[in-house]
Amino acid sequence: MEIRFTQLKCSSSSVSLVIDEWLIASQQSWGIFSTEGDVGATLGQLLTQQPHEKSIDYSGKFEGGDPSKVAVVSLLEQQSLLEDILAFDDSETLGYCDPKTTVFGVIYAQCHDNALTHQLLQQLDLTHLSQSHFTHLSTGEGRRVMLARAVAAQVPFLVLDEPYAGLDVEHRKTLTTYLQHLSQTMQILVVVSREEDMPDWIEHVALFSHGKLDSVMTKAQWDNHPVISQLTAQSGQQSEALLALIRRHRHSAKFAAPVFELHDGRVAYSDKVIFSGVNWRIDNGVHWQVKGPNGCGKSTLLGLIFGDHPQCYSNDIDIFGKKRGSGESIWEIKQHIGMVSSALHMQYRVNCSALDVIVSGFYDSIGLYQKPTQQQVAIASEWLAILHMGHLSKTAFKQLEYGQQRLLLIARAIVKQPTLLILDEPYQGLDYLGRRLIKNSLELIAKEHLSQLLYVSHYQQDSLDSIKHFIEFVPDENHQGYRALVSGPSID
Numbered sequence: 001m002e003i004r005f006t007q008l009k010c011s012s013s014s015v016s017l018v019i020d021e022w023l024i025a026s027q028q029s030w031g032i033f034s035t036e037g038d039v040g041a042t043l044g045q046l047l048t049q050q051p052h053e054k055s056i057d058y059s060g061k062f063e064g065g066d067p068s069k070v071a072v073v074s075l076l077e078q079q080s081l082l083e084d085i086l087a088f089d090d091s092e093t094l095g096y097c098d099p100k101t102t103v104f105g106v107i108y109a110q111c112h113d114n115a116l117t118h119q120l121l122q123q124l125d126l127t128h129l130s131q132s133h134f135t136h137l138s139t140g141e142g143r144r145v146m147l148a149r150a151v152a153a154q155v156p157f158l159v160l161d162e163p164y165a166g167l168d169v170e171h172r173k174t175l176t177t178y179l180q181h182l183s184q185t186m187q188i189l190v191v192v193s194r195e196e197d198m199p200d201w202i203e204h205v206a207l208f209s210h211g212k213l214d215s216v217m218t219k220a221q222w223d224n225h226p227v228i229s230q231l232t233a234q235s236g237q238q239s240e241a242l243l244a245l246i247r248r249h250r251h252s253a254k255f256a257a258p259v260f261e262l263h264d265g266r267v268a269y270s271d272k273v274i275f276s277g278v279n280w281r282i283d284n285g286v287h288w289q290v291k292g293p294n295g296c297g298k299s300t301l302l303g304l305i306f307g308d309h310p311q312c313y314s315n316d317i318d319i320f321g322k323k324r325g326s327g328e329s330i331w332e333i334k335q336h337i338g339m340v341s342s343a344l345h346m347q348y349r350v351n352c353s354a355l356d357v358i359v360s361g362f363y364d365s366i367g368l369y370q371k372p373t374q375q376q377v378a379i380a381s382e383w384l385a386i387l388h389m390g391h392l393s394k395t396a397f398k399q400l401e402y403g404q405q406r407l408l409l410i411a412r413a414i415v416k417q418p419t420l421l422i423l424d425e426p427y428q429g430l431d432y433l434g435r436r437l438i439k440n441s442l443e444l445i446a447k448e449h450l451s452q453l454l455y456v457s458h459y460q461q462d463s464l465d466s467i468k469h470f471i472e473f474v475p476d477e478n479h480q481g482y483r484a485l486v487s488g489p490s491i492d
């Protein structure tokens with residue numbers, strides 16, 4: 001397909017895409033780097049929009065596109081598939097897993113071809129999950145299914161918005177090889193916001209800045225482009241403002257050690273053990289990073305702490321000085337915890353305003369059901385201003401870009417300055433500047449002990465200097481899922 005954009009302008013309160021002139025010649029694949037704004041999602045929407053649809057308004061021209069020949073993989077698509085499945089899933093009433101909602105089922109539905117479905121399961125390391133329910137998948141597993149599903153549609157043009165987000169190191173490597181192989185038979189737009197995610201095999205790069213196409217270049221030119229060092233300098237100022245806000249409202253609750261302790265932790269689903277024999281103690285003031293490959297149980301472990309995992313009562317857990325299951329209320333525990341995760345992002349389906357999302361952090365609620373104090377509204381407004389989202393204060397959460405939603409959820413978790421701040425792959429969906437801003441803030445929160453961090457990220461570049469304790473899942477020799485190794489200064 002040859003696609004030509006001329007004087008194209010899409011803009012709404014939350015979306016902006018401006019392209020003066022851009023030709024994607026037939027058979028060309030491109031890497032797209034976006035400094036700020038959700039360019040991938042907007043391009044994806046534009047290229048798949050049917051002529052009679054009005055989901056995205058634009059002026060100017062784009063010629064050559066054919067929505068029936070384009071498939072998109074994005075966090076937004078993944079979220080809406082999950083929502084669709086949850087809305088129509090009758091597995092519980094049927095008492096067994098509806099075949100349409102299994103990993104096999106969601107891929108097969110795109111091609112109705114058994115052989116192709118099995119081939120994709122194998123190529124994307126999904127065969128062992130073939131009969132798993134799509135809504136039970138871990139973040140990285142879900143991302144791979146979304147790609148398999150898009151390829152199963154057998155269209156000649158793919159838009160991959162942050163295809164590496166949520167993948168562990170090994171799966172990121174295999175994905176690069178897989179995409180290179182795919183690019184020989186189809187055109188791919190790979191949108192990334194991390195310089196290390198730009199695939200080596202890409203020949204053409206488009207650089208977008210604040211939603212506007214800034215320049216196009218070869219991959220060799222991109223490798224020497226000064227944009228990354230410019231952005232690093234630019235993000236400093238915004239970080240300073242956010243750090244000042246966090247410092248101004250600091251407060252903390254102290255608990256007798258340990259804050260959390262898990263004895264011989266085990267999580268299993270019918271015949272499948274996720275992890276077993278996990279002993280972990282979190283002492284006051286110590287920050288931890290949880291490590292391990294996709295599907296090893298990182299989010300599950302954090303769910304045991306947060307209290308939203310069904311097996312938290314079958315495990316021997318002490319938290320904030322109480323034994324779990326000893327009559328404590330879930331709200332007593334949650335008031336000391338701030339949480340960001342893909343599961344929470346998924347659950348946040350209430351359509352309240354951007355401002356209310358941040359304020360809801362004071363009440364640990366999904367949506368806002370109480371009248372906030374003036375001070376709470378003032379603090380939340382300050383957050384919005386620093387996140388450059390002041391003009392979106394009244395905009396409904398669901399109308400915002402995925403990255404904007406994620407920033408709000410991070411603010412929601414931090415706003416009450418909780419004792420424990422659980423950050424399960426917090427940067428997913430954030431653009432380059434957003435990620436730097438949040439990472440700088442987390443460094444400060446950890447360094448000044450404003451909250452205690454429990455942190456998950458698959459990227460070495462995301463390591464925080466203040467985190468010196470690690471719990472890492474490794475495969476169990478007895479094939480009982482994973483076991484955990486703990487390491488850190490006081491343990492060695």
Ligand SMILES: Nc1ncnc2c1ncn2[C@@H]1O[C@H](COP(=O)(O)OP(=O)(O)OP(=O)(O)O)[C@@H](O)[C@H]1O
Pocket residue numbers: 132136137138139140141166168269272274292293294295296297298299300301
């Ligand atoms: N209800 C369930 N039934 C069966 N398996 C489940 C269920 N819920 C989760 N799982 C499986 O538990 C495993 C652990 O999931 P978890 O989300 O904790 O992984 P993770 O380490 O956080 O992975 P990622 O790095 O991809 O985010 C996954 O393989 C997932 O498919």
